[in-house]
Amino acid sequence: MGDIHGFKFIMDARSPLSLxxxxxxxxxxxxxxxxxxxxxxxxLGLPFxxxxxxxxxxxxxSIAEIFEKYxxxxxxxxxxxxxxxxxxxxxxVLSTGGGAYIDPETRSLMRAKAVTVWxxxxxxxxxxxxxxxxxxPLLRNGDPKxxxxxxxxxxxxxxxxxxxxxxxxxxPADRTTEQVIEALRTHLQAEKTPV
Numbered sequence: 001m002g003d004i005h006g007f008k009f010i011m012d013a014r015s016p017l018s019l020x021x022x023x024x025x026x027x028x029x030x031x032x033x034x035x036x037x038x039x040x041x042x043x044l045g046l047p048f049x050x051x052x053x054x055x056x057x058x059x060x061x062s063i064a065e066i067f068e069k070y071x072x073x074x075x076x077x078x079x080x081x082x083x084x085x086x087x088x089x090x091x092x093v094l095s096t097g098g099g100a101y102i103d104p105e106t107r108s109l110m111r112a113k114a115v116t117v118w119x120x121x122x123x124x125x126x127x128x129x130x131x132x133x134x135x136x137p138l139l140r141n142g143d144p145k146x147x148x149x150x151x152x153x154x155x156x157x158x159x160x161x162x163x164x165x166x167x168x169x170x171x172p173a174d175r176t177t178e179q180v181i182e183a184l185r186t187h188l189q190a191e192k193t194p195v
Contacts, residue, residue, distance in 0.1 A: 017044055017185055022087055024094045024114035026101040026159055028151055030129035031119040032168045032176060033095040039177040041093035049089075051096045055082050063097070072099075080106045087113040098151070102158050111161075115187065117180055118162035123149055125170055163187055 023040065025033040034050055041048035052063055055078060059066055066075045079097060083106055086094055094114065101107050101116070110116050121129075127145050159165075164183045168176055 027119040030126040037095040116162040119168040121168040
Protein backbone atom coordinates (compact mmCIF):
# COMPACT_ATOMS: atom_id res chain seq x y z
CA MET A 1 0.00 0.00 0.00
CA GLY A 2 1.32 3.45 -0.84
CA ASP A 3 0.20 7.06 -0.70
CA ILE A 4 0.43 9.54 -3.58
CA HIS A 5 -1.08 13.02 -3.12
CA GLY A 6 -3.42 11.69 -0.44
CA PHE A 7 -4.71 8.81 -2.59
CA LYS A 8 -4.14 5.29 -1.36
CA PHE A 9 -3.21 2.65 -3.92
CA ILE A 10 -2.39 -1.03 -3.79
CA MET A 11 0.55 -2.48 -5.72
CA ASP A 12 -0.89 -4.85 -8.28
CA ALA A 13 -0.09 -6.14 -11.75
CA ARG A 14 -0.75 -2.68 -13.21
CA SER A 15 1.62 -0.82 -10.90
CA PRO A 16 4.62 0.75 -12.57
CA LEU A 17 7.82 -1.25 -12.49
CA SER A 18 10.80 0.18 -10.67
CA LEU A 19 13.90 -1.07 -12.42
CA UNK A 20 17.07 -1.24 -10.36
CA UNK A 21 19.22 -1.63 -13.48
CA UNK A 22 19.14 -1.51 -17.26
CA UNK A 23 16.99 -3.94 -19.25
CA UNK A 24 19.14 -5.34 -22.08
CA UNK A 25 17.35 -6.96 -25.00
CA UNK A 26 19.25 -9.74 -26.76
CA UNK A 27 18.46 -11.94 -29.74
CA UNK A 28 19.04 -12.39 -33.44
CA UNK A 29 18.57 -9.66 -36.01
CA UNK A 30 14.87 -9.32 -36.71
CA UNK A 31 13.82 -10.51 -33.24
CA UNK A 32 12.29 -7.08 -32.54
CA UNK A 33 14.85 -5.65 -30.12
CA UNK A 34 14.44 -2.09 -31.43
CA UNK A 35 10.68 -2.21 -32.02
CA UNK A 36 9.94 -3.83 -28.64
CA UNK A 37 12.68 -1.83 -26.91
CA UNK A 38 11.22 1.53 -27.93
CA UNK A 39 7.75 0.52 -26.77
CA UNK A 40 9.11 -0.95 -23.55
CA UNK A 41 11.08 2.21 -22.76
CA UNK A 42 8.02 4.36 -23.35
CA UNK A 43 5.85 2.14 -21.13
CA LEU A 44 8.49 2.13 -18.35
CA GLY A 45 9.28 5.83 -18.63
CA LEU A 46 12.94 5.11 -19.35
CA PRO A 47 15.30 6.20 -22.12
CA PHE A 48 15.75 3.84 -25.07
CA UNK A 49 19.31 3.27 -26.29
CA UNK A 50 20.30 1.28 -29.38
CA UNK A 51 23.83 -0.07 -28.88
CA UNK A 52 24.39 -0.25 -32.66
CA UNK A 53 23.57 3.46 -33.02
CA UNK A 54 26.00 4.25 -30.19
CA UNK A 55 28.72 2.13 -31.82
CA UNK A 56 28.25 3.92 -35.15
CA UNK A 57 28.37 7.29 -33.41
CA UNK A 58 31.58 6.35 -31.56
CA UNK A 59 33.22 4.92 -34.69
CA UNK A 60 32.04 7.63 -37.07
CA UNK A 61 30.92 5.04 -39.63
CA SER A 62 28.29 2.34 -40.14
CA ILE A 63 28.50 -1.14 -38.65
CA ALA A 64 28.78 -2.56 -42.18
CA GLU A 65 31.80 -0.30 -42.77
CA ILE A 66 33.37 -1.35 -39.46
CA PHE A 67 32.98 -5.03 -40.43
CA GLU A 68 34.40 -4.33 -43.89
CA LYS A 69 37.39 -2.23 -42.78
CA TYR A 70 38.37 -3.91 -39.52
CA UNK A 71 36.63 -7.30 -39.34
CA UNK A 72 34.32 -8.84 -36.78
CA UNK A 73 36.90 -9.20 -33.98
CA UNK A 74 37.61 -5.45 -33.91
CA UNK A 75 33.90 -4.71 -34.15
CA UNK A 76 33.18 -6.95 -31.12
CA UNK A 77 35.92 -5.23 -29.09
CA UNK A 78 34.44 -1.81 -29.87
CA UNK A 79 30.94 -3.10 -29.16
CA UNK A 80 32.11 -4.40 -25.76
CA UNK A 81 33.58 -1.00 -24.84
CA UNK A 82 30.40 0.85 -25.85
CA UNK A 83 28.08 -1.58 -24.03
CA UNK A 84 30.28 -1.42 -20.92
CA UNK A 85 29.97 2.38 -20.93
CA UNK A 86 26.19 2.20 -21.49
CA UNK A 87 25.72 -0.28 -18.62
CA UNK A 88 27.37 2.18 -16.25
CA UNK A 89 24.70 4.78 -17.05
CA UNK A 90 21.39 5.09 -15.13
CA UNK A 91 18.76 2.41 -15.91
CA UNK A 92 17.43 2.42 -19.46
CA VAL A 93 16.20 -0.03 -22.09
CA LEU A 94 19.14 -1.21 -24.20
CA SER A 95 18.79 -2.89 -27.58
CA THR A 96 21.94 -4.85 -28.41
CA GLY A 97 23.24 -6.24 -31.68
CA GLY A 98 22.64 -9.91 -32.42
CA GLY A 99 26.20 -10.95 -31.64
CA ALA A 100 26.76 -8.85 -28.51
CA TYR A 101 25.53 -11.46 -26.02
CA ILE A 102 27.52 -14.17 -27.80
CA ASP A 103 30.82 -12.52 -26.84
CA PRO A 104 31.75 -14.04 -23.43
CA GLU A 105 33.11 -10.79 -21.95
CA THR A 106 30.14 -8.71 -23.13
CA ARG A 107 27.73 -11.38 -21.87
CA SER A 108 29.43 -11.34 -18.47
CA LEU A 109 29.11 -7.54 -18.29
CA MET A 110 25.44 -7.68 -19.25
CA ARG A 111 24.64 -10.42 -16.75
CA ALA A 112 26.34 -8.46 -13.95
CA LYS A 113 24.86 -5.03 -14.71
CA ALA A 114 21.52 -5.59 -16.47
CA VAL A 115 18.41 -7.71 -16.58
CA THR A 116 18.79 -9.58 -19.87
CA VAL A 117 15.74 -10.42 -21.97
CA TRP A 118 16.05 -12.79 -24.94
CA UNK A 119 13.47 -12.07 -27.62
CA UNK A 120 13.26 -15.56 -29.13
CA UNK A 121 11.85 -15.75 -32.64
CA UNK A 122 11.34 -18.55 -35.13
CA UNK A 123 13.12 -18.72 -38.48
CA UNK A 124 10.14 -17.67 -40.60
CA UNK A 125 9.44 -14.62 -38.40
CA UNK A 126 13.10 -13.57 -38.49
CA UNK A 127 13.42 -14.07 -42.24
CA UNK A 128 10.22 -12.15 -42.94
CA UNK A 129 11.52 -9.20 -40.90
CA UNK A 130 15.09 -9.04 -42.26
CA UNK A 131 14.69 -9.94 -45.94
CA UNK A 132 13.71 -6.43 -46.99
CA UNK A 133 16.76 -4.82 -45.40
CA UNK A 134 20.21 -4.87 -46.98
CA UNK A 135 22.25 -3.41 -44.11
CA UNK A 136 22.88 -6.66 -42.23
CA PRO A 137 26.57 -7.55 -42.74
CA LEU A 138 26.19 -11.18 -41.68
CA LEU A 139 23.45 -11.78 -44.26
CA ARG A 140 25.58 -10.74 -47.21
CA ASN A 141 27.43 -14.06 -47.42
CA GLY A 142 25.05 -16.71 -48.71
CA ASP A 143 21.33 -17.33 -48.67
CA PRO A 144 19.87 -15.17 -45.85
CA LYS A 145 17.51 -17.89 -44.61
CA UNK A 146 20.37 -20.42 -44.43
CA UNK A 147 22.56 -17.86 -42.60
CA UNK A 148 19.76 -17.18 -40.09
CA UNK A 149 19.21 -20.91 -39.52
CA UNK A 150 22.94 -21.40 -38.89
CA UNK A 151 23.04 -18.42 -36.51
CA UNK A 152 20.03 -19.81 -34.63
CA UNK A 153 21.81 -23.15 -34.15
CA UNK A 154 24.98 -21.42 -32.93
CA UNK A 155 23.47 -18.67 -30.81
CA UNK A 156 20.19 -19.89 -29.32
CA UNK A 157 21.88 -22.06 -26.66
CA UNK A 158 23.82 -18.96 -25.52
CA UNK A 159 20.82 -16.59 -25.67
CA UNK A 160 19.04 -19.13 -23.44
CA UNK A 161 21.34 -17.99 -20.60
CA UNK A 162 19.43 -14.66 -20.45
CA UNK A 163 17.51 -13.87 -17.28
CA UNK A 164 14.19 -13.84 -19.13
CA UNK A 165 12.96 -15.43 -22.37
CA UNK A 166 9.98 -13.99 -24.26
CA UNK A 167 8.80 -15.32 -27.61
CA UNK A 168 8.74 -12.71 -30.35
CA UNK A 169 6.12 -13.90 -32.79
CA UNK A 170 4.16 -12.38 -35.67
CA UNK A 171 1.71 -10.91 -33.12
CA PRO A 172 1.56 -7.10 -32.72
CA ALA A 173 4.65 -5.58 -31.06
CA ASP A 174 2.47 -4.05 -28.32
CA ARG A 175 1.39 -7.54 -27.24
CA THR A 176 4.99 -8.76 -27.07
CA THR A 177 5.88 -5.63 -25.09
CA GLU A 178 3.16 -6.52 -22.56
CA GLN A 179 4.62 -10.01 -22.25
CA VAL A 180 8.09 -8.56 -21.59
CA ILE A 181 6.68 -6.26 -18.89
CA GLU A 182 4.92 -9.17 -17.15
CA ALA A 183 8.06 -11.32 -17.38
CA LEU A 184 10.13 -8.46 -15.90
CA ARG A 185 7.62 -8.03 -13.08
CA THR A 186 7.79 -11.76 -12.26
CA HIS A 187 11.60 -11.81 -12.46
CA LEU A 188 12.05 -8.75 -10.25
CA GLN A 189 9.58 -10.11 -7.67
CA ALA A 190 11.53 -13.38 -7.56
CA GLU A 191 14.78 -11.44 -7.03
CA LYS A 192 13.26 -9.65 -4.04
CA THR A 193 11.91 -12.82 -2.44
CA PRO A 194 14.46 -14.42 -0.10
CA VAL A 195 15.17 -18.07 -0.78
